[in-house]
Amino acid sequence: MAIDWKQIEEWDRKYNVHAFSTADEYAPVCIERTQGNYLVTPEGTKLLDFYNQLFCVNVGQNVPEVQEGIREALERYGFLWDIYTTDYKAEVSKILIEDLLAADGWAAKVRYALGGGDAVETAILLARLYTGKPLVATREHGYHGVSAGAAQLTRMVPSRSYASYPEERPRMVAGSMFQNTFLCPAPFCYRCSLGHDYPACKCARTDGKLPCVAQTEEIITSHNLANVAAIITEPACGAGTIVPPKEYLPQIEDMKNRLGILWIVDEVLMGFGRLGEWFGYQAMADRPVKPDMITCAKGISSSALPLGAVVVSREIADFMDSIRWNHVSTFAGHPLPLAAAKANLRYMQKIGLPALAKEAGEYFRRCLGQLADRYHTIGMFAGEGMFFQLEIVKDRSTREPFVGEDRFTTFTGDTSRWPVHLISAYAAEKNVLVGGFVPNTLRMGGACNTTRDELDAVVDALDYAFGRMEAELC
């Protein structure tokens, strides 16, 4: 049946609450279907999705093996809640613990959730239950979700659900305070909030600790270790778009062991091949590390159906085994998303997805290097696998950003001339989608199995976009 897209646009404008723009600014982007790395418009235009729908369709769209897995489960199950055992739930947990994580020697059991933020809620609940302590440390520019508990940990200013207006000051969400959480520095070497330069900062102390880790330890200790349950970190900041130096996570691990607190790694965006390893913490560390919990979503099912999960250590699993835990969320453990996850993970294993991402990332990094030789507004780029951070500056030598607020933006005033929006708009003219939530920063990456031809198309679009942006802004 033909779809009347004019009618759809009208209903969409009229009946949906939209984020990111006022109703007047809102411009619907209708998508008729998805295919591989592409979104297809009703007119048949294929848009190469190089932000992978919020970095979550790790194997690409509409993979027949994943579709078949869901179809099979649909034949067998309507719905079962969490007290029932299904082969899907048992097998996905087996894959996570035995196939993907056994070599790291810490992971023991899995608890399912509705999505990423819900997995974070579950992880901090478990941390507080297990330790009996209330406080969770988080970091500048961290993103962990929009639900109440996860939002306490989200310190990326533009992602705190506030209302901003074209001209007035933003309206923060009433009552949305930072309860039982506190803030530590991010490993944001390009614009260090402690005023250091990397790697010279490593010489600032005799014990070799990065100043951001030393400061984190001091802040945690100042809250009294009797009160601190855990620290949560992303492996690399996804929404905040920051790739840390590889000694950072190992030093966080040393610190949490010294202090006797838990370390939750939020793998919602970086897990399942994104950084060229199964998990982000494996790719972002210069030696093996062991978290106490990881949170997963997005790539676990390549988002064919929504699913979240928390993987916990042997110690936490033993504790949970020893109590009667009164905890239920109706849809957590739903057989259909777990069937999608099973089919997705089996397919990832079959094609060796992390290695494909690693190879794609190595090629893309070389291409970005060539672009950086041509455009002085490319201040730096970093990343691997299919996740890259690219900082856009007035001049590489001064690092001066076009938008001074940078990661503290509140989206007031005219944002249409922000570098991230200009580059996105010009790349879109070439049917390539890139973007980001920071005014001076592109965050880029396709499905983990993005091909060289697709990467070349992205590079051509970026070449065109930077050329136009520099002609206009410089």
Ligand SMILES: Cc1ncc(COP(=O)(O)O)c(C=O)c1O
């Ligand atoms: C690191 C991280 N944690 C949590 C979340 C929240 O996940 P969800 O949007 O599925 O609630 C996200 C979403 O992008 C994320 O990147």
